Amino acid sequence: MWDDSAIEVRDALDRLPEGDAELIRLIYWDGLRSHEVAKVLGINPSTVRSRLSRAKEQLRGSLENRRAIVSSTQVYEPRPSDVSLPAHRTDQRRDPSAES
Incomplete structure (x- = not known):
């Protein structure tokens, strides 16, 4: 099962260039090393390292932006101690069938 953090990372990864x-x-x-990735992609190992550095920075920025947006839009949920019922409200409710 994916937790919220894993979903955020996956979504941020999807926003990176392919x-x-x-x-x-x-x-x-996949656990490949930079020289293995270089062979798979047909690029220089130093290019792998520089692109990885850039991609991680973009990923980090995307996740930080996402967290900032989420924290600024969180809905206030009152704690039970923050809520007081009006004086006329009680736990005892009248039974409409008892009234005639």
């Missing part, structure tokens, strides 16, 4: 997302997946999901 090549950068593929690079992240190869390294972190």
